[in-house]
Amino acid sequence: MTAETGAQDALVTADGKPLKAALRAAQARSKRRAFYLVAPLLVFILLTFVAPILQMLHQSIHNDGFTMHEDVISHERTPLMVNLRQWFDENPRGTAPDEAAYAAIAADLLVLREVKAGGQVGTRVNYERSRSRSMFTKAVRRAERLEPPFEAAFMDLDEDWADPELWAAMRSSASAYTMNFYLAAIDKVRAPDGSITNVDEDRALYKKLFGRTLVLSLLITFLTFVLAYPIAHLLATLPLRYSNLLMIFVLLPFWTSLLVRTTSWMVLLQSQGVLNDALVGSGILADENRVQLMYNQAGTVIAMTHILLPFMVLPLYSVMRPINPSYVRAARSLGATSWTAFRRIYFPQTVPGIGAGALLVFILAVGYYITPALVGGADGTLISNLIAYHMTGSLNWSLAAALAGMLLIGILILYWLYDLLVGIDNLKLG
Amino acid sequence: MTDNGQAEAFVEFDRVQKSYDGEVLVVKDLNLSMPKGEFLTMLGPSGSGKTTCLMMLAGFETATHGEIRLNGQEINNIPPHKRGIGMVFQNYALFPHMTVNENLAFPLEVRGMGKSEREAAVKRALDMVQMGEFGNRRPAQLSGGQQQRIALARALVFQPELVLMDEPLGALDKQLREHMQFEITRLAHELGITTVYVTHDQTEALTMSDRVAVFNDGRIQQLAPPDQLYEQPDNSFVAQFIGENNTLDGVVSEIGNGTALVKLSDGSVIDATPVNVSHAGEQTRVSIRPERVEFDMSRLPEGAHTLKAEVKEFVYMGDIFRTRLSVAGNDDFIVKTRNAADQVRLTPGQTVEIGWKPEDCRALDAD
Ligand SMILES: Nc1ncnc2c1ncn2[C@@H]1O[C@H](COP(=O)(O)OP(=O)(O)O)[C@@H](O)[C@H]1O
Ligand SMILES: [Mg+2]
Numbered sequence: 001m002t003a004e005t006g007a008q009d010a011l012v013t014a015d016g017k018p019l020k021a022a023l024r025a026a027q028a029r030s031k032r033r034a035f036y037l038v039a040p041l042l043v044f045i046l047l048t049f050v051a052p053i054l055q056m057l058h059q060s061i062h063n064d065g066f067t068m069h070e071d072v073i074s075h076e077r078t079p080l081m082v083n084l085r086q087w088f089d090e091n092p093r094g095t096a097p098d099e100a101a102y103a104a105i106a107a108d109l110l111v112l113r114e115v116k117a118g119g120q121v122g123t124r125v126n127y128e129r130s131r132s133r134s135m136f137t138k139a140v141r142r143a144e145r146l147e148p149p150f151e152a153a154f155m156d157l158d159e160d161w162a163d164p165e166l167w168a169a170m171r172s173s174a175s176a177y178t179m180n181f182y183l184a185a186i187d188k189v190r191a192p193d194g195s196i197t198n199v200d201e202d203r204a205l206y207k208k209l210f211g212r213t214l215v216l217s218l219l220i221t222f223l224t225f226v227l228a229y230p231i232a233h234l235l236a237t238l239p240l241r242y243s244n245l246l247m248i249f250v251l252l253p254f255w256t257s258l259l260v261r262t263t264s265w266m267v268l269l270q271s272q273g274v275l276n277d278a279l280v281g282s283g284i285l286a287d288e289n290r291v292q293l294m295y296n297q298a299g300t301v302i303a304m305t306h307i308l309l310p311f312m313v314l315p316l317y318s319v320m321r322p323i324n325p326s327y328v329r330a331a332r333s334l335g336a337t338s339w340t341a342f343r344r345i346y347f348p349q350t351v352p353g354i355g356a357g358a359l360l361v362f363i364l365a366v367g368y369y370i371t372p373a374l375v376g377g378a379d380g381t382l383i384s385n386l387i388a389y390h391m392t393g394s395l396n397w398s399l400a401a402a403l404a405g406m407l408l409i410g411i412l413i414l415y416w417l418y419d420l421l422v423g424i425d426n427l428k429l430g
Numbered sequence: 431m432t433d434n435g436q437a438e439a440f441v442e443f444d445r446v447q448k449s450y451d452g453e454v455l456v457v458k459d460l461n462l463s464m465p466k467g468e469f470l471t472m473l474g475p476s477g478s479g480k481t482t483c484l485m486m487l488a489g490f491e492t493a494t495h496g497e498i499r500l501n502g503q504e505i506n507n508i509p510p511h512k513r514g515i516g517m518v519f520q521n522y523a524l525f526p527h528m529t530v531n532e533n534l535a536f537p538l539e540v541r542g543m544g545k546s547e548r549e550a551a552v553k554r555a556l557d558m559v560q561m562g563e564f565g566n567r568r569p570a571q572l573s574g575g576q577q578q579r580i581a582l583a584r585a586l587v588f589q590p591e592l593v594l595m596d597e598p599l600g601a602l603d604k605q606l607r608e609h610m611q612f613e614i615t616r617l618a619h620e621l622g623i624t625t626v627y628v629t630h631d632q633t634e635a636l637t638m639s640d641r642v643a644v645f646n647d648g649r650i651q652q653l654a655p656p657d658q659l660y661e662q663p664d665n666s667f668v669a670q671f672i673g674e675n676n677t678l679d680g681v682v683s684e685i686g687n688g689t690a691l692v693k694l695s696d697g698s699v700i701d702a703t704p705v706n707v708s709h710a711g712e713q714t715r716v717s718i719r720p721e722r723v724e725f726d727m728s729r730l731p732e733g734a735h736t737l738k739a740e741v742k743e744f745v746y747m748g749d750i751f752r753t754r755l756s757v758a759g760n761d762d763f764i765v766k767t768r769n770a771a772d773q774v775r776l777t778p779g780q781t782v783e784i785g786w787k788p789e790d791c792r793a794l795d796a797d
Contacts, residue, residue, distance in 0.1 A: 329490055330523035332510040334537035335588065341511075344536070348527045 053408075060181055060401035065124030066173035069117040078115050083107045085174045093194045097167055102150035109143035112136075121173075127396055128169035128180065128189070135160060168192040181402035206386070206403065210410075213383040216301060217365035223305045224312040224361050225354065232316035232353075236323070250313050258307065262374050265303040269293040269375065295377025303371050308364055312357035319353030355422045363411055383407060439499070440466040440624050441487070441592060446496035448482055456482050458648040460496070464626070466591070469618050471627045473635040474645030475671070480628045483645075484594050487626065489513050500592065511540075516585035516593040516623075520600050522577045524569035530556070530580050531565040537588040555587040558617065575606045582614065586621065593618070596628045611638050632672050636660065644668050660719075665706060666794040669717040676720060676763050682712045682793065689788045691735075692716055694758040700735050701788035706795040713796035720752075720766040722790035725774065725782060736785035739763065741776045751775065757784070 011019040067085070069078045083104035091101075112118045122136030135158050139146075146153045154161040172180050172190060180190060187204040191197045198204065231250065235243045253261060268274045271290045279285040293299055323346065331341035369384040376382070383403060390400035418424065441464040448457035457479045464470050472480040485491040486498060489510035497504050505513060525533050534552040543551070556562045559579040569577055578598060585593055595614070599607045615638045618625045629635055635642045636656040644651045644659065644667075651671075652664040663669035666677065683699065684691040690704040692714060702716045724730060742761060743754040750766050753776055757763040765784070767773050776782060 324521060324523065326519045326521060326523040327525060329488075329510070330517065330519055331525075331536070332490070333488055333513075333515060333517040334540065334584070335511050335514070336536070336540045337511055338509075340540055345525055 056401045057405055057408075059398055060405045061179060061398075062177050063124060063127075063173075063181070063398040064176040065120050066170070067176050069115050069120065071115070078111065078117075080111060080115075080117055080121060081108045081170075081174065082111075084170065088171050088174050093168075093171060094192065096164075097151075097162070099149060099151050102154050102161075103148070105139075105154070106143070106146045106150045109140055109146070112140050113143045123395075124173045125166070125169050127184075127399065128172050129163075129165050131160070132166060132169060135166075164192040168194075181398045182406070184399055185402040185406050206383070209381070209383045209386055210406070212297075213366055216297060216304075216380075216382065217362050220301055220304050220308060220365045221312075221358050221362045223301070224309050225358060227305070228309055228312035228316055228357065229350075229354075232313050232320050235313070235317050236320035237325070247317075250310055253307065253310055258370060261307060262303055262371050265299070265306070266294060266375055269299055269302065294375050296379040297376070298380075299375035299377065300372045300380035300382070303375050304365060304368060307371060308361045311360045311364060315356040315360065316350060316353040319350050323349050351422070355418065359415070359418055362414070366407060366411065438465050439463040440468075440501055441626070442497075442499040443483070443487075444497040444499065446483075446486065446493045446498060448479070448486060448491065449494045455494075456648055457486075460648075460650065462643060462650065462653065464624060466624055467622050469615065469625045469627065469638060469640045471629060471635040471639040471642045472645055473629055473632060473642050473671075476630055478645040479648045480630075480645050481596055484596050484626060484628055488515055488517055488594055514588075514590050514592075516588070516590035518581050518585045518593070518595040518598045520597045522569070522581040522598075524577055524580055524584070526569055529566050529568055530561070530572075533569070533580065534565075534584050534587050537584065541588060551587055555583040558586070559583045559613070574602055575610065578602060578610060579613075582617070586617070586623070590623070592624045592626070594626050594628075597630070598627075599629075599631075599634065607634070614638065636672070644671060646671070662705075663717065663792065663794070666715050666717065666797050669792070669794060674720050674764060674766075676718045676723070676757075676760070678716050678718075678758055678760055678763075679796065680714060680716065682707050682710050682714055685710055690793050692793055696758045698735075698737055698758055700737065700791065701786075702791040702793040703789050705792045707793050714793045715796050716791050716793050718786055718791045720764040722786055723765045724785055724787075725765075725767070727783060727785055730785045731787060734785050734788070736783050739782055739784050741778050741780045741782060743778055744776050746775075755782075755784070 013019055013022045067080055069080050070076070071078075084101070087101050087104045109118075112121060118137050118140030119133065122133035125132040125136065139154075139157055139161075142157060146157075160166060168190060172178060183189060183196060185206050187199050187207045188196050189199050231246075235246055235250070237243075238246065266273070270276070271292060271294070273294075275293065276285070276290045280287050280290065285291065293302065327345050327349070328338075328341045331345040332338065336344065366382075367384050368382060369388055372380055372382045373385050373388070376385070384407075387400045387403045387407075390396045390403070415424075441462070443460045443462040446457060446460040447455055449455050460483060462470075472483060474480050482491060486493050487500075489505070489508065493506060498506055500513065500515075524530075525536070528536070531552055534555055535548050538548045538551055552565070553562070556565055559582055561576060561579050561583065564572065564576065564580070569580070572580065578601075581598070585595075598614075599610050602610060611634055614625075614627075617623075627635075627638065636659070639656060641653060641655050642659050643653045646667050652659060652668045654662075654664075659668065660673055663672065669675050670677070678692075678694055678700070680692040680694040680700075682690050682704070683693045685704055685707065688703065690702050690707065692700050692702050694700065700716065702714075707714045727734075727736060730736070737757055739755040739757045741753060742756055745752040745754075749769055751769060751773065753765045753767070754761075755763040755765060
């Protein structure tokens with residue numbers, strides 16, 4: 001009787017505790033220990049990977065150059081452009097600046113002069129409208145001499161102070177949170193009336209670069225695939241002692257500095273370089289017809305294909321090695337020509353490796369920086385070179401972050417597509 | 431084509447030799463001729479060249495010397511896919527990315543057979559191996575025995591006249607293996623296919639084959655039907671390799687009239703049938719099957735020689751008794767007796783007299 005009821009209730013241990021609770025208690029200790037083991041890695045990843053990415057994404061939609069000054073030494077924070085921002089709040093977008101607006105700026109300029117933030121504010125406005133920075137620095141220098149009527153005083157300084165584009169730019173900069181950097185990253189601007197328009201043809205840059213990055217990365221991925229497939233097949237089928245030797249050649253690039261590899265490509269490719277000399281020397285090319293292989297897209301493609309080749313070879317090798325030769329033999333004995341046996345039997349079994357290699361090479365190529373910078377010239381630079389320029393050259397970190405954010409989103413979409421089409425479980429990295 | 435027996439041979443190896451590295455001959459002077467419909471097994475220890483022979487026949491290895499003929503036509507230079515030979519591999523080699531149906535349809539597809547015809551043929555082949563319900567599964571979703579059946583069905587589905595099997599049952603457990611042995615021979619005979627079967631398991635070879643070719647060291651040591659192989663081995667390797675076997679070393683002291691007397695190392699003399707010996711004074715190794723040794727001297731012919739033996743071990747095995755004796759310096763002399771009502775059970779330490787009919791004891795090469 002008791003045995004029957006016991007079977008219907010939840011199971012209990014010998015001393016009457018519920019079995020599930022007992023199991024949880026028994027496992028908790030080992031789970032805790034497992035967690036302690038991975039905790040250092042978790043902290044490391046959070047600090048060095050997740051946090052910077054979040055910080056970067058935040059920077060791409062947040063820039064308080066117009067609204068807040070922090071002193072480098074005392075860390076004292078001063079709100080900037082308070083009066084102008086109030087005027088913006090009280091007047092809707094598109095309102096022509098009146099005397100009150102100019103008076104507000106004049107008051108704000110005094111603060112800027114005091115905390116020496118004229119350059120900072122000017123730079124921020126400059127992101128939205130070029131030539132604004134110099135107007136601000138000049139106005140800050142003369143801030144104390146400005147007297148009512150302020151509109152006329154500003155016209156005296158520079159006619160451009162009445163430019164509606166400047167006022168639209170200041171209005172955009174007035175809120176720290178903005179999507180304008182993402183707009184800029186796809187060659188759009190906000191017009192004075194608030195609508196979104198394309199930038200002038202001659203200043204559009206990023207869409208073309210994104211497109212070029214995409215096309216060149218696809219081309220590089222395809223080229224590495226074409227080159228790596230036979231190499232990986234050879235590696236997988238040769239007797240071990242030969243394949244080990246060949247593997248060293250494949251891995252050799254990993255052991256030399258990236259910079260060394262890229263510069264050696266420069267030695268090979270330049271118009272007075274080894275390759276051109278050989279072509280001219282052997283009479284294939286006339287001396288005056290030396291081919292331009294560097295400082296253009298050809299240079300970027302050649303050098304990056306070489307540098308990324310191992311990332312394609314290794315996943316391919318790892319799927320090819322375990323494929324038993326008897327599959328192809330079976331196909332042949334069943335009447336398939338060697339081409340059919342390859343196409344129908346061997347190739348489909350290597351698809352997970354192709355997917356992994358292609359994904360790896362493509363993602364690396366999309367973000368590649370040093371090689372295109374050195375051998376790409378103006379024609380062969382990729383989007384990452386622009387990101388680097390905004391990081392170190394123009395110091396427009398928010399735009400750099402927006403460009404990087406777009407790249408990240410693009411790659412995530414690709415990854416999602418890959419999962420949808422091939423299935424991430426099928427990924428074989430080695 | 432002449433009508434002189436040559437025409438009857440379906441598969442022929444003619445003085446075939448094979449070397450992989452130019453230094454060692456893996457197959458040495460292989461001559462073999464199979465009529466249509468025969469089930470022939472290549473039996474031999476690992477490394478004796480069986481797979482190599484099969485691969486040459488299938489077209490995956492080229493013969494270094496000699497001719498291989500199929501149906502009277504030389505096939506040395508015909509690529510594998512044009513030979514029309516079905517093949518079952520040891521690891522089955524079922525294509526992992528295809529379903530069972532697709533696996534079976536593959537040979538028909540590459541032959542350009544129409545879809546409906548193909549489906550009917552696949553269905554027939556699956557039913558033949560009792561796997562009709564499994565057409566939509568992947569190979570990985572099948573057990574070893576089921577995969578084996580599919581591999582068999584795939585090798586037969588395009589109706590080849592010749593099927594090669596390389597240790598196809600090696601990965602199965604004993605019971606399944608025995609069942610599949612029966613299935614394979616049944617199918618081969620029903621369909622009238624010529625089969626070359628490779629194994630290193632002598633029981634498998636004996637129970638399945640019309641003829642067995644015993645391989646060793648790249649040569650066929652003996653090619654004969656199973657009973658002849660067991661009862662009349664041509665040399666000591668075959669005697670030793672097939673079934674259980676007792677050997678005694680000695681010197682031929684008298685020979686003639688189809689019998690010989692052999693003097694053993696301890697001086698005693700036994701009767702034997704000369705096989706690989708021709709004159710007195712020759713070194714020889716005699717071979718006697720454990721079940722042909724007699725304890726009852728009244729069953730031996732008049733004047734037969736007998737030996738004294740000491741019982742070392744007696745094992746009761748149910749249907750038989752297995753007695754280990756020490757005979758003329760050989761401590762591993764095994765005698766098997768049926769568990770009949772009147773059979774004596776010996777005890778270790780006991781001394782007994784043993785003997786055999788001269789035709790059961792074969793004087794072979796000394797090795
Ligand atoms: N592809 C090969 N290359 C070199 N040697 C081989 C190759 N295949 C087999 N051998 C050698 O040939 C001999 C016979 O092998 P094999 O025909 O596979 O024997 P079995 O099938 O009877 O075990 C072995 O010594 C083996 O090492
Ligand atoms: Mg073998």
